[in-house]
Amino acid sequence: MTAPATQFKAAARTLAADLRHRSLIQTALGKYEVKRDEMKARFQDWEGARQAAADIKFEAINHLDRYLEQFVARIEARGTKVHWASTAEEARQIIVGICRDRRARRIVKSKAMTAEEIHLNHALEQAGFKVVESDLGEFIVQLRDEAPYHIVFPAMHLTRGEIKDLFERKLGDAPSDNPEVLTMVARRVLRQEYVAADVGITGANFAVAETGMISVTENEGNARLTAALPRTMITLVGIEKIVPSLADLALFLPMLATAGAGQLLSGYNTLYGGPRQPGEADGPEEFHVVLLDNQRTALLADAEQRDALHCIRCGACLNVCPIFRNVGGQTYGTTYPGPIGSVITPHLRGLQEWKHLPFASSLCGACSEVCPVKIDLHHHLLQHRRTARAAKPVWWEKLAFRGFALLVNTPWLWRLSLALGRVGQKFHGLVKGTKLDPAYVWTQSREAPALAGQSFKAWWRERGRGTTDHGSTGRRTKDQGPGTKNQGSRVTSHESRIPEERPRRSDDGRHGA
Amino acid sequence: MSERNAILGRIREALRVAATRPGSHPTPPMSSAAAPTPASRDRAAGKSTDGFARWLPRVGAGFDELAAAFAAASKELRTDFHVLELEAGADILLGALRDAQGWQRVASHRDPLTTRVAESLGLPVLWTEGGYDPLELERCDVGITACDLLVAQTGSVLVTSASAGGRALSVLPPHHVVLARREQLVSDLPEAFRRLQEKYRQRYPSMISFITGPSRTGDIERILVLGAHGPKQLTVLVW
Structure with a gap:
């Protein structure tokens, strides 16, 4: 393994x-x-919305080259610097390089799964930068030095008590385990970071080709602040995030929120098309977009x-x-x-x-x-x-399936194993779930279903003769055996299926004892 | 440049084989599969996809219905939404908030809607035009901004770096007050995007944001807490 x-x-x-x-x-x-x-x-029609969203992404992904070039041309026209990274290593180098050139010391980051994918925080810390995750859930798992539990709810595996202990240990501040109090502790700590940070790093949920913008969805406002106050903004985005037109977001934003978090719309859905433009009050002086491949083109090649x-x-x-x-x-x-x-x-x-x-x-x-x-x-x-x-191929699996094929293709062997099984299961209780049990791999954590007292085939044969009087199936055959004149419609429908059964019977005859 | 060419080259190489459409794989999913929908037909015909409205939640028409929808959404989101008869109502309402919450400093931007209202509070005002000190803004109790649109369907406020005094004003102070005219209230998201494109097609601001309720998080045991990083309170006034 x-x-x-x-x-x-x-x-x-x-x-x-x-x-x-x-x-x-x-x-x-x-x-x-x-x-x-x-x-x-x-939604008036959620299924219709799904189909429309699938169609739009199909269009975008299957003309990815064209839409990427359009996206890049439009966003560069507003003064954004676009970088292309084939691998995780290249993306890390680009981002570390930007931070070094700006002589950055502190970096504030909003949630980005692409950054997790390329282990960006580790690379930045190795290079001597202090990186703070600003999304509350990400902030918590960063303090615990672990990976996010879920791509939308990173800290959903922790109780408020555990988070209180964590804040006490790492921040020296946790007055109670009330979620509101804990959130306000994080708010206080992180507020300083937005103002002090030299670089803000975000991910992106969509990249709009038509207008050259990235779209960031969040609830807390941490990405908004990350993109507002630091002098340099960097967005790491997978090349597959493209949607063709701006209006497509009218569909994708509510669908993302509904499917992702059970909200009609997330708290902040924000488009960024460039650094601070002439006449604007604030915003970063520089805006870098890093387009990440990292094997996405390999997946693209799998039609x-x-x-x-x-x-x-x-x-x-x-x-x-x-x-x-x-x-x-x-x-x-x-x-x-x-x-x-x-x-x-x-x-x-x-x-x-x-x-x-x-x-x-x-x-x-x-x-x-x-x-x-x-x-x-x-x-x-x-x-x-x-x-x-x-x-x-796995040899024992092939062997097991070959054995199974032999078993089910050889009626006498099949009947023999059923007969043995019926006897054997009477004694199964003695070893069931212990290591002596031949079915231990299964029974250590599951119940083994009992074999029926009579096989379907035996039942069918007896029913055909109309002579059986044992087993739960006997009653109906006794009352209305096939061939009697007052048979019900159910039996008629059985009879109509009999010709289909015949070839199997003749098979049976050929192989049978 | 070489990485760009390398990636685009790999994409073009990959796309030489046509993809299988979702829903048409050999073992199709259980949901009913893919007849061409209005959207795919429109798109194939090169038409615009304004038709999204037919799938999204239904919204009424006319100011009263839209205002009622915005109010209902606001209630869920815990936005304070008020429709006022006169502009003077804003002064009275904000004056009461100022006294109740003990505002000391106000931040705003120069706009026909905001300038007079912000000054009417009789407090020092930080204007964001031409730049400001972020630490100063962080100390303000309230940010008063105009907006581009209000979206009834979702209870969202659409702001841009051009219409709302930059990027931080609407998100850094703990209370965000939005001032809007009646005609700025639109029905749904497709309509909002249409208006956005009409207004800015020639030159888009560097930031465009749909604000839907005060800042929120559910990261601790999925329990809703307001004011995670952005405003704990969002007040929307329309007249």
């Missing part, structure tokens, strides 16, 4: 059994679901899964995923957890090393159902499995 897979399994086992974690996540997501459904219901680049990072698929809800966000060990993470991480970081993620799925399809841009997430998870196994 690869190191990420071992880590995933171990962490998943612990967290799935952690009742405190479970109740915290279920409560938080329960509140989210209520609000999300309430907002969805306000089948290209729609994974439509993602607007709302987190809706995480919130409904039974795997995410049980194992938690940090278990994934990836920047992007949940279904979308399990689809894109193998592209971004290598399928063989991350193939355990698409296997950690029930394929229930809840993710595809809620995705506001209609990414076929569970299809992609299944396809990853196929690709992973085709490239690197």
Whole structure:
């Protein structure tokens, strides 16, 4: 097993059994679901909106070169400097370089998953800068020196008590565990940072090609302040964030808020098209936009899964995923957890090393159902499995499936194993769930279903003869056996299906004992 | 420049193969799949997509219905929204807020709506035109701004760096007061974007922001707290 897979399994086992974690996540997501459904219901046609959003992203991603060039030309015309980064390393170098050239000391940052993706804070700290996360959730996980739990709710795995202890330890200030009091502590600490910082770094939710603007969605106002007060502003944005026209945001902004947080619109949706313009009161003197590839073009080259680049990072698929809800966000060990993470991480970081993620799925399809841009997430998870196994077959799996094929194609063997199974399960209780149990891998955490007393085939045969009088199925055959004149419509419909059954019977005859 | 060419080259190479449309993969999702919708047809025909309004939440027409919708949204968002008969009503209302909250310093910008009202409070006013000291602005109790539009559908205030005294004035002071005329209240987001484009098409301000309620966070146990970083209070006055 690869190191990420071992880590995933171990962490998943612990967290799935952690009742405190479970109740915290279920409560938080329960509140989210209520609000999300309430907002969805306000749309005149949520499904129509999904289709329109999917169409727009399809158009943008499938003409990405054209829209990117348009975006760059328009935003540069307003005095913005655009940088292109093929890799995470290049993006880090560009941003560290800008901070060095400006002789910056303090940097204030608003939430950006792309920055998590390239481990930007680490690189900046290595280079000697002080970086402060200004989003409250990100600020909390930064103080704990850990990765965000969720792409929208970074600190949803922590209780107010834990946050109070953290503030006491790290900030020396936590009068109570009241969320409002704790928020005001963070507000006081961070206010100083906006004014003192030399550089502000943000991410972007959308990049508008038509007008050359980036769009930032937030609730707290921390990104607004990050983009208002420092002299230099840097925005790191993945190349897939493009939408063609400004008016597209009239659809995407409420959909992002509804799917992501159960709000009709987030608190602040802000477009930035350049540095401070002549005649404006404030704003940064310089505005840098760093366009990040970092394997996105590799995903683009996969025509089948290209729609994974439509993602607007709302987190809706995480919130409904039974795997995410049980194992938690940090278990994934990836920047992007949940279904979308399990689809894109193998592209971004290598399928063989991350193939355990698409296997950690029930394929229930809840993710595809809620995705506001209609990414076929569970299809992609299944396809990853196929690709992973085709490239690197697992011998015991192949052997097991060959054995299973032999078993189900050999009626006498099948009947024998059923007969043995019926006898064997009587004694299963003696060892069930212990290491002596041959089905231990299954039964250590699950119930083994009991075999039926009679197989369908045996029942069918007896019913055909009309002679059976045992088993729960006997009654109807006794009353209205086939061939009797007063048969009901149900039996007639059975009879009409009999010709389809015949080939199987003849098969049976050929192989059978 | 070379990175630019390298990335664009990889994109063009990748796009030589046509993509599978969402919903048309071999194992389609359970939701009913993709008949062409009005949006995709409009787009294919190169028409504009003003049709978004037909999917978004319904809004009424006429000032009274729009004001009622804005008021309902404000109630949920905890925005203080007041429709006034006369401009003088703003002086009275803000005078009462000044006394109740003990305002000492006011920040604002020069605008036909804001200048007189800000001065009427009888407090020192920090004007943001031509630049200001951020520490001074941080010490102000209230920021009074004009706006571009109010959006009834979402209870949003649309401000820009041109219309609202820069980037920080509407977000740094703990109380943001917005002054607007009746005709600035529009129905929905598509309409707001249309007006925005009409007004600024030639020259967009460097910042455009839809403010929807006071600053908020739910980052601690998903419990709503107002005033995370931006204003704890948002007051919108229309006359």
